[in-house]
Amino acid sequence: MVRFEEPALSDRAAAAFLRDREVVTEAAAAVTDLLTLERAVPLVVRSCDGDGSSYDLEARRIDICYEEVFEARELFAQTGRRGNTDDAVAAVLLETVFHEIAHAVVDDLGVRTASREEDFADQFAALMLLRQGAAGERRLRAAADAWNLLAATAENADGDAEDEHSSDRERAVTALCHLYGSAPGRHQDLVRPDVLPSARARGCAEEWAAVRDTLLKTLGPALREG
Ligand SMILES: [Zn+2]
16 A cells, blocks of 8 residues: 655655655554545655645545655754654654545545645644654644744745745644644643744634544544444
């Protein structure tokens, strides 16, 4: 179900990283553990030559791009981030794999999502990560950090620091809201004006509970027992 294609020369280190960290196989196994799908969806890990990771609706195949390992690494390298960069990079890629699997799940189940499908895919990834406990919580945090960094980079590139509503920023805040909402007592440190403003944080426990319920209802027919 997971196939690693021969990487372009420049992607060799990224390919080795993804294999060694078992990012893609771990994601596939976690989804198989939760859901029974009609068809197995091939996950192809490859050099994408400029395209991003995606679900190909016609080929019914997920493509995950080696290049995104470098992109995530570059993002975190700018920040002098504390903690393990390899873990953060693997977390971003893992979130991406869950996100793309969500598109395949929607296609497989033939369901309509209550939210926009892109939001559903982010929510599904959050659910999969939060199911992992503390490790998954750190991973979701790392994915949100990456979106915040992307948002900051895009603003700088545009010379438009006023635009606080870029979709990357919104994805970051929503992910942090769901992380916080899943266990407010454990994540008080997220509630800061520059991370998760308290006005938003206040509604996050309810928001995540509702999102989670809707997700599970949507996935209902495919959920394994127990
Ligand atoms: Zn998507």
